[in-house]
Amino acid sequence: RAKQRGRGRVEVFDENLDTELAHRAQVQHDLRRAVDSDELVVFYQPIVDTTHSVTLGFEALVRWQHPTRGTVPPDQFIPIAEESGLIVQLGARVLRDACRQAAAWQADLPPGERLRISVNISSVQFAHAAFIATVAATLAETGLDPSNLWLEITETSLPADLDAATAALRELRDLGVHLALDDFGTGYSSLAHLRTFPVEVLKIDRSFVAGLGSNPEDTAIVAMIIDLARTFGHLVIAEGVETQDQVAELNRLGCTLCQGYHLGRPAPAEVAAGHLSARKNGSVNV
Numbered sequence: 001r002a003k004q005r006g007r008g009r010v011e012v013f014d015e016n017l018d019t020e021l022a023h024r025a026q027v028q029h030d031l032r033r034a035v036d037s038d039e040l041v042v043f044y045q046p047i048v049d050t051t052h053s054v055t056l057g058f059e060a061l062v063r064w065q066h067p068t069r070g071t072v073p074p075d076q077f078i079p080i081a082e083e084s085g086l087i088v089q090l091g092a093r094v095l096r097d098a099c100r101q102a103a104a105w106q107a108d109l110p111p112g113e114r115l116r117i118s119v120n121i122s123s124v125q126f127a128h129a130a131f132i133a134t135v136a137a138t139l140a141e142t143g144l145d146p147s148n149l150w151l152e153i154t155e156t157s158l159p160a161d162l163d164a165a166t167a168a169l170r171e172l173r174d175l176g177v178h179l180a181l182d183d184f185g186t187g188y189s190s191l192a193h194l195r196t197f198p199v200e201v202l203k204i205d206r207s208f209v210a211g212l213g214s215n216p217e218d219t220a221i222v223a224m225i226i227d228l229a230r231t232f233g234h235l236v237i238a239e240g241v242e243t244q245d246q247v248a249e250l251n252r253l254g255c256t257l258c259q260g261y262h263l264g265r266p267a268p269a270e271v272a273a274g275h276l277s278a279r280k281n282g283s284v285n286v
């Protein structure tokens with residue numbers, strides 16, 4: 001069996017580089033098989049409006065349930081999928097699953113209520129010639145209202161050329177979808193990007209949220225991002241919110257939309273659906 005032989009080789013050549021290369025080749029091989037199978041699963045993490053305790057939407061986060069290695073976190077296979085180009089296929093799969101799920105959830109909500117779905121887009125997908133056509137086709141196929149789809153991009157994953165990046169983002173916006181800047185604050189030129197990019201949402205990187213209240217520098221950065229969002233008329237979402245104290249501090253600073261373990265962990269669709277029950281009972285209206 002190729003897989004067993006592959007793994008044996010890793011043990012024999014215990015040199016770092018050989019091990020690393022063999023590992024990558026193995027992951028690529030396994031991932032090629034997984035990308036069209038049910039080994040890849042999309043988990044959903046609630047994004048909560050903490051003033052009303054209402055789930056505004058979900059972020060789609062891919063999980064790989066490997067037959068022998070167990071659940072592999074995205075940080076361990078997304079970079080390898082990017083290197084091999086397989087991310088294009090993988091990303092299209094995640095986008096389709098997430099849009100289909102969101103459309104199904106939306107159909108179950110009381111009339112007039114909206115549910116957002118936020119999907120991470122890799123720089124390699126973004127740079128791919130067919131990307132915009134793929135998004136358009138996915139929206140048509142799943143029937144999802146484009147304005148309920150948020151595409152998460154990071155500043156570092158965009159083309160270095162600001163004009164080219166802005167033009168590509170405009171084309172996406174023309175489909176009616178919304179754009180979110182993920183991990184905001186960690187990029188190298190956040191402020192210049194903010195001035196020209198047609199984005200609607202800033203997601204505060206969780207490294208800053210972690211120090212809220214205890215670390216004055218982190219607190220200052222979070223406060224600044226919230227003020228920037230307000231100035232530019234963008235929504236702002238805090239990521240990695242793990243405690244009620246952080247929620248209180250974020251609310252005090254003017255940020256009500258939160259995402260993190262305190263509000264709900266990423267979970268399979270059936271479990272995540274539990275966050276929507278308050279809406280289905282008609283007890284809230286957002």
Ligand code: C2E
Binds near residue numbers: 061075078122241
């Ligand atoms: P991200 O887009 O910034 O996603 C947020 C990450 O923070 C997720 O990690 C999530 O599980 C984690 N997280 C959420 N709440 C908390 C919290 O309270 N505390 C802590 N410590 N962590 C929290 P995950 O799922 O492991 O994903 C890691 C990264 O992998 C994502 O960061 C994203 O950049 C990438 N990724 C995930 N799914 C996809 C995908 O479908 N496509 C692409 N291109 N990238 C993806």
Ligand code: MG
Binds near residue numbers: 059120152182
């Ligand atoms: Mg994200």
Ligand code: MG
Binds near residue numbers: 182183203205206239
């Ligand atoms: Mg993030």
Ligand code: MG
Binds near residue numbers: 182183
């Ligand atoms: Mg990230």
